[in-house]
Amino acid sequence: MWPGVCRPAAAASTTPMRWSQLFIPTLRDAPADAEVVSHKLLLRAGYVRQLAAGFYCYLYLAKRSINKIEAIIREEMNAIGAQEIFLPEVHPAEIWQESGRWDAIGDDMFRFKDRFGRDLCLGMTEEEVVTWLARGEMRSYKQLPQIWYQIQAKFRDEPRPKSGLMRVRRFTMKDSYSFDIDAAGLDVSYNKHYDAYCRIFSRCGLEYLAIEAHSGAMGGSESHEFVVPSDAGEDRVVECAASGYAANLEKAVAQAPAPTEPDPEGDAAPAELATPNQKTIAEVAAFDGLPETHHIKTLVLVADGQPVMALLRGDRQLNETKLASLLGANEIRPAHPEELRQWLGADAGSLGPVGAPKSMRIVADTALEGRKNLVAGANKTGFHLRNVTPGRDFAAEFVDIREVEEGDLDIESGQPVRLRKCIEVGHIFKLGYKYSQSMDLRVSGDEGKEVTPIMGSYGIGVERILTAAIEQNHDEAGMAMPAAIAPFEVVVTPINWKTDEQREAAETLYASLLEAGVDALLDDRAERAGVKFNDADLAGIPFRVVVGKKVTEGLVELAVRSTRQSSDVKIEEVVGLLREKLAAAKA
RNA sequence: CGGGGCGUGGCGCAGUCUGGUAGCGCGCCUGCUUUGGGAGCAGGAAGCCGGGGGUUCGAAUCCCUCCGCCCCGACCA
Structure with a gap:
């Protein structure tokens, strides 16, 4: 009755990565209420299901992909000396009242009361919590600088959730916070984040821009946004290729073209x-x-x-x-x-x-x-x-209070700027003293006097990386996920599972891929080849090894999802070749 | 919150105008055949037609009301 029992023993240890055992509900037709590409594909490829407006269930494929994104983020955050912590997602109203944001924020915050009638909210971000934490424990300038980060759910009661995972009410954010003794220290923490963010987005396979941004309700001075150009995006970005200038339309500056005609002469009164x-x-x-x-x-x-x-x-x-x-x-x-x-x-x-x-x-x-x-x-x-x-x-x-328009001239180069829609995937802020001051965070300085630390805050939208990657890498057949964040790196697809040679060769190949550290999946379903190919293409698995008739001649086929090219390869060379290709794809 | 659209098996839809107790394609289950790009045949399961109220002998269909979801705008770290 249990399929695993009558299978070769060699396969038993890796059972969970057999497609036949996984829950990957692919859809032939996209649900009618999905509009943007990433939303349609996430649903069709069995990555996610929507529970309610702005709330999504992440199924196995999405979770694997998100885990990989988070792993990259952790590596890069750890590399700049950031310390991972984990904070509650439910906060007491008091700390938000102290910073003044309890009243400033309004309906975007989910608020509720506990059984005793105490006001609580779901965290949209955690400046208040880290400032509260630091206030209680941080005593001396000698403890600075500090960078703390977490990967946590964030909640925003969006007036209009939309576009799949693009704008939701519950999402995962990597948020970090820096504490420094002075502005020069903040510059260092800020720049570390800037560099780490560049590495993170590159490693995730995104084509991105780092742009000047408006700091909005966060307060603070300098701010950069990391954005991924895509028509599905909601941010509008002004860009000049000649000078490298890039800024959010909210704060972008450019020179407006001269008036169409010279002003009339004369000095008559109105x-x-x-x-x-x-x-x-x-x-x-x-x-x-x-x-x-x-x-x-x-x-x-x-x-x-x-x-x-x-x-x-x-x-x-x-x-x-x-x-x-x-x-x-x-x-x-x-x-x-x-x-x-x-x-x-x-x-x-x-x-x-x-x-x-x-x-x-x-x-x-x-x-x-x-x-x-x-x-x-x-x-x-x-x-x-x-x-x-x-x-x-x-x-x-x-x-300057005007909105930049496409074709306005860049201040530096004098060349026309262009306007592009982008998906915001990260945002970094120099907060200054907004929270440390309003919430009384002080440490003793080197001359014995109390000093107020200066803070920064830095966010990455984890699901937005997934969304942006799909928006940027797809075709008619489905997703073409970057190898670093694809749910699986390789799928081994025997054409006919009932053929002994094909099945055995596929099992052996699959086992050696796992042994070589390749994140592989075996498509052991008794489906026809077309079904398996289509599902693998939909899900965006970067490489597919097809085990077909030629396996008797020692050949399998290696197909590359992004280019849709394929070629025959000697079976004993596949593992090495894939390791090379994966290393190159993830570099 | 303003404007628009939609809610009928898992998905895509028809049926609603003109009331008579639910249908198509895909998917799913069983069997046989098939096996390199979403197979064929045969058989089968699955829907209180978003909820409530009303009109009627009778409501997916008409009326009232509530809810949900999508899109445009407003809004938005």
């Missing part, structure tokens, strides 16, 4: 122009016959309760992130129509800086600096003003 029902820049430009670049786009926003006027050249878009960081605002929203009428006496579409209340802060994009005789709203519904000259007719702070 003059009213009736523009009935002409609201958008495009409408007004069509109406007055001037190019969009000769118009001032006026946006009124409310930043943490304070009204702010943002001015842009007509053809440009506001970058809210830039504006928010300039203002130091947590929350920014467009002003309501009633507010506009109250503050400026006009409706959206006719707003402008001339005659705006003195109390209103006005921020103008640098692309408006030095311009003259432009068109702006008159703060009178249905009217605009001609001959508006910044500096003369209104005062403003000139700051």
Whole structure:
């Protein structure tokens, strides 16, 4: 009854790696609700199943792949002297209240109460916990620097989970935290992470970019994101091949092309122009016959309760992130129509800086600096003003608040930049003193005085590496996983399991692969060849050794998943050849 | 949270408009044949049609309501 019992004894020790015994539920058709490639393939290849929106079960293949990713991360983290720890995923509200994030974060945090009514949350990240830990135990500058890391589940109550494992509510993160005595020390810890991250993503077989990033709600100064270019990504990255500049669109800077025509000459005072029902820049430009670049786009926003006027050249878009960081605002929203009428006496579409209340802060994009005789709203519904000259007719702070667009010119090289969608796989932050200060972490310094350590925090999304690897390596047949993170390195596929020579040769070959340290799988199913080939291709196993008729001549076939090339190889040479190919693929 | 779509065996879908007690393909199980890219034949198992309420002699189908999932947007370390 038990198949294993009547099999040759040699096979008994490795039973779990026989395909016939594994639970790999491959699907011929992709479930209808999967949209992006990696999501479809993860489902079809039997890697994952969804439990609920944003919550996934990782089946055997996914788990093996994730284990390999984690092993690479551990090796590289250990190599920079980071110490692995493991923290609770449930946190008491108190520590988050101390840092101020209990209130700052909002609905993204899963919160609940225990039986006694105490407030708890599921960890989204663990700055508070490590700071609490350090505060209790760290006494002296002599104990610094420290780098602690863990690989742990993280929870975020995403408003819209999507795209398979790309944006989920429970995921695995490698998060690390550094404590240093001063900024120079933080630079060292930060750079160690930067280098380790480069090695990790390379070893995982990803084509990635390290880009300048916005530090967002994390606080802190410098920040880099590690991203993988892919259309399935959600981050937009500005890149200049000539200079090597790369930055998240949220903070990217570039030079906007010059206005399409020179500014009109003359120094006439602003003059009213009736523009009935002409609201958008495009409408007004069509109406007055001037190019969009000769118009001032006026946006009124409310930043943490304070009204702010943002001015842009007509053809440009506001970058809210830039504006928010300039203002130091947590929350920014467009002003309501009633507010506009109250503050400026006009409706959206006719707003402008001339005659705006003195109390209103006005921020103008640098692309408006030095311009003259432009068109702006008159703060009178249905009217605009001609001959508006910044500096003369209104005062403003000139700051770069515009969003970079494809084709804008790189600051350094002057070459056009390009915009690419990317998947964020890692992010590193110089936190500064945000947590050590708010949570009273101090150690004694070398002169006996207390010193506040400076911190950094560093994250890697483990499942995002898997997702990005699939997005970057697939074809019609399925995944073509990088060897370093594929669930198995090699699959041995006998064409006809009932043929004694093929079965025995496959068993022997499989055993010697295992002995040689190759992570191999034996496809011992009584399926037809096509089924086995298709499943192996779907699952993305990098190398396949086919044991067919030619085995009687001492030949097997070696197929490479990524190139879909195959060739006959002498059976006694396969193991050595595979070891070479694997070493090369994982280098 | 706004807009759109979908919920019928494991997967993909039809049936809903026009009410009559559920069907197709793939997969699964058994047997025989077959065996180098998702085999053929024969037989078989499997669905309270997302939940609740209502209308009706009768509801997958009509009405009300709730829930879930996907997509676009908002949001997002």
